[in-house]
Amino acid sequence: MKIEDKKRVLREMVLHRRFEERCYQAYIERKIGGFLHLYPGQEACCNGVMEAARPGHDYVITGYRDHVHAIKCGADPKEVMAELYGKETGSSKGRGGSMHIFDTDKRFMGGYALVGGPFPLAAGMAKAIQLKGGDEIAICFLGDAANNQGVFHETLNMAALWKLPVLFVCENNLYGIGTSIERSTAVIHQHKRVAGYNIPADECDGQDIEVVYEHARKAVDHVRAGNGPFFLELMTYRYRGHSMSDSRGYRTREEEEMWKQRDPIFILRDRLIAEKALTMADFEAIEKETDAYIENEVIKFAEESPEPRVEDLEKYVLADRESQLPWLTGKAA
């Protein structure tokens, strides 16, 4: 990666980290309800892959740990936070919540809360791209545990059979909710599982963004060139529990400390410092500016935005009635 790109991505990753940590605080303050799944520890995965892809052009879909993916695709952090606050100005107008961030203008096609659910949706978007003849690709980010669902295998089979332009990114964070991969899955290294479908696959360190970027470039190029699907496994770790109700009793503090020694932001920061492209003071300034931005703009926007109107409770269940009248009444022109 070029120095300038690395500096830009470092700033983005700091935003992603601080955004999530601020969500944690807002959740404790009961400003955010429901379930909240946070991304710290895994930032290099989404950022590395999307640096190799085209955010806003390629179609991206993921599970419920979706805030950072949406922001990376171009969603406004203010709207994402407003969504978490359940506000009308939220990216899904307060109807979705943390697990259902959408920004279709930026081609972020949503977060979905049924584990594995996005697999066939991603393949379907790839099918649409194939029919329409564009150069976009579909990118599906999911965790390792999603691969234990039946639709994982059904989707891999169809994607390979029909040579669909879809990149499956497996963020292997070693846990499915509170069950470790050794205890739930017969194969630890997920890329081995796709060999049976004749899908090329690769695995790499998910903590070092430059490593992710190099592997992702090959994966993205493969798919964009019309060679069909690709499966990229990134070995990573989430610092926080699965969601907010999780006290992490299923893993040791030693293990967590070991992974924090390989923090994706610090790896990139230290490399830039070693390359004399950054000083520690620069980094601290980035953190400060980011916190100020989150507090003064993101949180402020969410706090001050209006609630949805109760009169609009049933809006968006079905398509706008007026536009559908010919088919609802049979009185087509």
Next chain:
Amino acid sequence: MANIMYWEAIQRAHDEEMARDPLVICMGEDIGVAGGTYKATKGLYEKYGPLRVMDTPISEGGFSGLAIGASFLGVRPIVEIMSVNFAWLAMDQMFNSAAKVRYMSGGQLTAPCVFRAAGGAAHQLGAQHSARMEKVFMGIAGLRVVTPSNPRQAYGLLKSAIRCDDPVFINEHELMYNMKGEVPDGEYFHPLEGSEVARAGTDVTLFGYNISVHWCLKAAEILDKQYGISAEVVDLYSLSPLDRDGIRKSVSKTHRAVIAEEDEAPVGVGAEVIAIINEECFFELDAAPVRVHSALVPQPYNHTLEKAAIPDHEDVVKAVLRLFGKA
């Protein structure tokens, strides 16, 4: 008017819509090279090719989700579920993705996807190939449910379902694919909402949908000829939403109601129609409404037991006679 079969009507709707719009595609098990289990996609593979007429692996959850994902980007997929029983495997995607995506995205995304399934009990297909599942689909917000009782509806409902921006589930019937009926020669879009008076009458309303409309029509004939009872038959081709106005209007006229459903009674169409009658026109009733429905059993294989489990026109006649104190 052409007198054609139910499957031919469905095939014609596919063909016209696929000829019009290159983004209309269809997919399902055996629908392409094999021509479709019920011939509803006959000849389309040869005409439109494998990219648009997709023979899928036997992966209902997977290909239903794939169709929904394609519909996010403007494709209009028509998914054939070979037997409605297999739809249980597709329901996660149909309900959690297609039906909810518009709402949970605040109106940004929609899944204009059509799911057609052969429903109903046929002949001795046993417990896992005879389910009637319309009641499962009609309780889902964000999903439209229609069920054609004749070739005209089969053609026109599919045409409208393909054009509509909402996901639509079409409940067909295994025993009806060879039924003949009049279909307009020109393009015809059947309303996705409402109900239809299939036979006018004054003394009692018989509510049916799909195959039970035919039981009701036959029963009305018998009631008229043998008992001098004038029965109105209302065809509830739209199960979601149900036509509250149509139900109220007919019951307000006849003051008596029988609901005939091939499904089992609990949490079913009959229960819902009776609730609507209570809410809309309770004081118009001269007698408590009655349901005619299947026995609550997994469908038996044995022919005699199967016949005992599923109602028919005779059960509708009996129910009406009881309402009038004649049985």
